[in-house]
Amino acid sequence: MFDDEGSTGRSDGGPAKPGSQSALRMRNQLRLTDQLLRGGPATQAELSRLTGLSTATVSNIVKSMQQAGLVTLTATTSSGRRAHSVRYIGDSSIAAGIDFGRSHLRVVLANRSYQVVAERQIPLPLGHDATAGIAAATQLLEELLAEKGIARSMLMGAGAGIPGPIDRRTGKVIQGAILPEWVGINLHERLKSALDLPVFIENDANLGALAQITWGAYAAVPNLVFVKIGTGIGAGLIVNGDLYSGSIGVTGEIGHLTINESGLICRCGNRGCLETIASTATMIQLLSRGRDHPVDAEDIVGHAKSGDSTTLRVLEDAGTAVGRALANISNLMSPDVIVIGGPLASLGELLLAPIRRGLLRHAVPVVGENTTLATSSLGPRSEALGAVSLVFQHGPSLHNM
Amino acid sequence: MFDDEGSTGRSDGGPAKPGSQSALRMRNQLRLTDQLLRGGPATQAELSRLTGLSTATVSNIVKSMQQAGLVTLTATTSSGRRAHSVRYIGDSSIAAGIDFGRSHLRVVLANRSYQVVAERQIPLPLGHDATAGIAAATQLLEELLAEKGIARSMLMGAGAGIPGPIDRRTGKVIQGAILPEWVGINLHERLKSALDLPVFIENDANLGALAQITWGAYAAVPNLVFVKIGTGIGAGLIVNGDLYSGSIGVTGEIGHLTINESGLICRCGNRGCLETIASTATMIQLLSRGRDHPVDAEDIVGHAKSGDSTTLRVLEDAGTAVGRALANISNLMSPDVIVIGGPLASLGELLLAPIRRGLLRHAVPVVGENTTLATSSLGPRSEALGAVSLVFQHGPSLHNM
Numbered sequence: 164m165f166d167d168e169g170s171t172g173r174s175d176g177g178p179a180k181p182g183s184q185s186a187l188r189m190r191n192q193l194r195l196t197d198q199l200l201r202g203g204p205a206t207q208a209e210l211s212r213l214t215g216l217s218t219a220t221v222s223n224i225v226k227s228m229q230q231a232g233l234v235t236l237t238a239t240t241s242s243g244r245r246a247h248s249v250r251y252i253g254d255s256s257i258a259a260g261i262d263f264g265r266s267h268l269r270v271v272l273a274n275r276s277y278q279v280v281a282e283r284q285i286p287l288p289l290g291h292d293a294t295a296g297i298a299a300a301t302q303l304l305e306e307l308l309a310e311k312g313i314a315r316s317m318l319m320g321a322g323a324g325i326p327g328p329i330d331r332r333t334g335k336v337i338q339g340a341i342l343p344e345w346v347g348i349n350l351h352e353r354l355k356s357a358l359d360l361p362v363f364i365e366n367d368a369n370l371g372a373l374a375q376i377t378w379g380a381y382a383a384v385p386n387l388v389f390v391k392i393g394t395g396i397g398a399g400l401i402v403n404g405d406l407y408s409g410s411i412g413v414t415g416e417i418g419h420l421t422i423n424e425s426g427l428i429c430r431c432g433n434r435g436c437l438e439t440i441a442s443t444a445t446m447i448q449l450l451s452r453g454r455d456h457p458v459d460a461e462d463i464v465g466h467a468k469s470g471d472s473t474t475l476r477v478l479e480d481a482g483t484a485v486g487r488a489l490a491n492i493s494n495l496m497s498p499d500v501i502v503i504g505g506p507l508a509s510l511g512e513l514l515l516a517p518i519r520r521g522l523l524r525h526a527v528p529v530v531g532e533n534t535t536l537a538t539s540s541l542g543p544r545s546e547a548l549g550a551v552s553l554v555f556q557h558g559p560s561l562h563n564m
Numbered sequence: 565m566f567d568d569e570g571s572t573g574r575s576d577g578g579p580a581k582p583g584s585q586s587a588l589r590m591r592n593q594l595r596l597t598d599q600l601l602r603g604g605p606a607t608q609a610e611l612s613r614l615t616g617l618s619t620a621t622v623s624n625i626v627k628s629m630q631q632a633g634l635v636t637l638t639a640t641t642s643s644g645r646r647a648h649s650v651r652y653i654g655d656s657s658i659a660a661g662i663d664f665g666r667s668h669l670r671v672v673l674a675n676r677s678y679q680v681v682a683e684r685q686i687p688l689p690l691g692h693d694a695t696a697g698i699a700a701a702t703q704l705l706e707e708l709l710a711e712k713g714i715a716r717s718m719l720m721g722a723g724a725g726i727p728g729p730i731d732r733r734t735g736k737v738i739q740g741a742i743l744p745e746w747v748g749i750n751l752h753e754r755l756k757s758a759l760d761l762p763v764f765i766e767n768d769a770n771l772g773a774l775a776q777i778t779w780g781a782y783a784a785v786p787n788l789v790f791v792k793i794g795t796g797i798g799a800g801l802i803v804n805g806d807l808y809s810g811s812i813g814v815t816g817e818i819g820h821l822t823i824n825e826s827g828l829i830c831r832c833g834n835r836g837c838l839e840t841i842a843s844t845a846t847m848i849q850l851l852s853r854g855r856d857h858p859v860d861a862e863d864i865v866g867h868a869k870s871g872d873s874t875t876l877r878v879l880e881d882a883g884t885a886v887g888r889a890l891a892n893i894s895n896l897m898s899p900d901v902i903v904i905g906g907p908l909a910s911l912g913e914l915l916l917a918p919i920r921r922g923l924l925r926h927a928v929p930v931v932g933e934n935t936t937l938a939t940s941s942l943g944p945r946s947e948a949l950g951a952v953s954l955v956f957q958h959g960p961s962l963h964n965m
Binding site: 328330337338339385386398400402403405407409410411412413414415416417419420421431433487490491492494495496497498499524525527528529530533 | 729731738739740786787799801803804806808810811812813814815816817818820821822832834888891892893895896897898899900925926928929930931934
């Protein structure tokens with residue numbers, strides 16, 4: 164859509180105008196800046212792909228922006244080759260990312276060059292309601308601002324994620340959330356009035372997906388699925404480079420794929436959903452029988468790493484079922500990359516191996532073979548980081564240019 | 565992204581220029597024309613939604629284009645209200661749409677105002693190879709041109725669909741096609757050299773989806789799934805208003821969703837895939853037992869309409885299974901509309917009722933309730949019409965503006 168400075172073959176869409184060469188240059192620089200603001204740091208090759216500008220044009224613009232102090236370059240590797248990651252530093256705005264969990268709250272503050280400037284996680288009691296959660300988030304945000312000496316006026320907005328579906332038409336948390344006490348709450352309204360900031364809300368798995376293409380290793384991947392395996396199981400979809408929200412905002416509900424028509428009753432009312440087989444809640448239940456103290460997700464990771472055969476068997480069953488669900492997604496959407504997140508992601512290949520078996524067994528061969536499977540490298544921060552990206556994507560920016 | 569003539573609040577992206585008012589007007593008209601060329605006829609309200617232009621701007625442009633003889637307006641209804649469908653007539657280019665079936669070939673010629681100017685379907689022997697199919701298509705195309713007195717120079721290209729996956733990276737038909745004799749063929753190369761025209765290739769279900777938003781009733785629907793129930797079962801996805809092709813071009817393969825882990829072996833090598841339960845091939849097999857002559861898809865429609873209980877039972881089982889697969893798609897993508905096509909679509913509610921039961925049973929409630937289910941109104945023409953749209957979307961047009 165946007166033309167290169169060097170090219171003359173294609174029209175840039177507008178009628179030819181005198182002085183259009185410098186206007187074109189300015190437009191190209193705006194486009195590159197916009198990409199860095201919305202998409203986070205990226206290599207020059209990725210920037211070229213993402214903006215449609217030639218590598219020569221990207222290189223010229225980056226050079227002049229670097230001289231003007233607008234970007235920095237840091238060494239990195241991309242597809243195994245050495246490259247430089249371009250990072251925007253020309254703007255001191257700060258965004259807050261809030262991750263509401265079932266029993267935790269995390270707040271992250273980050274600047275537009277996608278650097279975290281403050282971060283803290285605190286525990287919240289199981290079964291806390293939205294009023295308690297929002298009050299805790301407001302307080303934690305103010306504490307972080309005070310500790311770091313950040314003026315409130317620098318905050319351009321807050322993004323927040325919750326483990327449950329949100330109806331984008333109303334901003335309300337709807338049935339099926341892992342935080343049942345929050346159902347029916349208009350989280351957007353409530354948080355906006357508590358924080359007195361522009362607020363952007365998303366489901367946690369969607370934020371995890373967004374984090375992968377903004378903070379993670381997949382800046383230039385057009386089609387990506389992020390799967391969060393936790394108390395519930397959900398997926399976030401990146402389609403053609405953007406977060407996909409469907410019509411009502413409820414997408415990626417793979418936890419309720421029927422795996423076994425005569426299986427256990429699920430909290431959604433159906434039988435044998437993926438969650439009844441592969442959520443951490445199910446694994447914890449299976450692995451806690453006969454023990455004095457129930458295990459937790461951390462124990463599952465520890466026991467699996469030390470080779471406990473019962474834990475490995477539970478992981479095998481859960482992973483295979485997740486893989487089968489991912490095969491369905493892959494047959495439907497053929498994503499480039501599927502990233503697994505949640506508390507078990509640190510298991511790496513121990514978790515990926517059974518998932519891969521399930522995927523390859525149930526996917527159309529050419530699709531299964533072309534889907535890359537990986538665990539998230541962002542750990543428990545991914546939701547909060549994705550919430551920060553949400554602010555940078557929706558807040559006042561150049562992206563309507 | 566594009567600004568209104570009347571608005572002054574937002575920037576149109578480029579730096580301010582003298583005379584930008586008339587440039588803006590020209591740009592808005594180009595944008596509207598582009599939408600009509602790529603998206604087919606639409607009401608003014610739909611055009612406003614699709615282009616982002618205000619209804620007043622659309623109305624002004626349409627009026628001046630009508631005076632210039634570039635568009636015609638025909639009365640229609642939209643969401644139950646009376647409206648006018650705007651149709652572009654300012655260009656005499658013709659596109660060919662070719663639908664290669666397992667035992668038929670259909671060729672359609674249409675102009676840029678989305679009017680069919682010639683059309684014919686002929687039978688082809690079961691098991692015919694690609695050489696025979698391409699030769700028949702070439703001959704039929706030439707015959708139609710000759711009969712209608714259309715100069716070959718008016719043909720801007722040909723679109724073609726086949727019932728099977730195509731690897732978009734290579735243009736080759738890949739394993740899993742309903743035309744096994746065509747697997748490994750580079751259809752794009754072969755057809756291009758036979759027709760001596762620009763050629764665009766797609767899977768038939770993808771073309772069916774494209775036809776729904778260009779020729780069908782769903783011009784302004786952003787997220788739509790078209791499901792073709794035939795010898796195989798496949799889906800085409802419209803995501804954010806465009807045909808979605810994934811990374812390798814193989815998407816919508818819902819025929820291989822595992823419904824019954826210990827079910828029949830499928831042609832893909834897995835067990836209990838949707839196709840082993842709900843394809844017309846399976847239904848024909850079930851309903852032909854004990855008969856002297858096997859039934860065909862037309863018989864299924866006839867028998868079901870006359871209330872034959874065995875046929876209705878087979879449709880019930882197949883429909884419920886299809887509904888379950890659609891629930892998975894809906895939980896994942898939350899489409900606005902799902903359209904059912906293929907030879908059974910003329911059954912209407914007889915086919916939709918069991919599908920709806922399966923959908924509502926297995927979908928997350930808010931998603932199931934918000935998904936509209938319908939049968940295609942385009943009949944056996946949908947693939948060829950979608951192939952025409954493919955040419956108008958990819959052929960030389962204004963769409964890079």
